[in-house]
Amino acid sequence: MVVGIKADSGVHTVVKGTGKFALNMLGKEHKGMAFTFFKPAKVEDGKLSGQAFHAGTNGTPILDDAIAAVECSVRQIVELGDHHIVIAEVTEATVMKPPAGRADAAILEMKDLGDNVYYDG
Numbered sequence: 605m606v607v608g609i610k611a612d613s614g615v616h617t618v619v620k621g622t623g624k625f626a627l628n629m630l631g632k633e634h635k636g637m638a639f640t641f642f643k644p645a646k647v648e649d650g651k652l653s654g655q656a657f658h659a660g661t662n663g664t665p666i667l668d669d670a671i672a673a674v675e676c677s678v679r680q681i682v683e684l685g686d687h688h689i690v691i692a693e694v695t696e697a698t699v700m701k702p703p704a705g706r707a708d709a710a711i712l713e714m715k716d717l718g719d720n721v722y723y724d725g
Contacts, residue, residue, distance in 0.1 A: 605694050
């Protein structure tokens with residue numbers, strides 16, 4: 605798995621410090637939930653940015669309402685530009701709520717969040 609993480613973000617600090625992360629896949633019905641993660645996440649009252657979660661196999665947060673999650677262990681971080689390239693090994697993959705129909709069509713994408721929501725970074 606290869607991901608780009610903004611070098612000055614809180615996520616980068618956590619991933620670099622722990623050497624692990626999880627990618628939670630949200631379904632098309634989770635548009636509102638997606639917006640809660642457009643700002644730094646906080647754990648309060650046992651929830652992550654207001655969302656129920658549990659620890660994955662590697663200890664990273666898995667959102668209870670996500671349809672799937674991929675847990676990863678960092679193998680290398682290539683520090684170039686304002687986004688660092690994180691090369692990781694997938695250590696666990698779980699489908700919590702199998703979607704009806706095509707799985708790839710069920711995943712929420714940035715383009716599903718509206719014309720004014722995009723990532724330019």
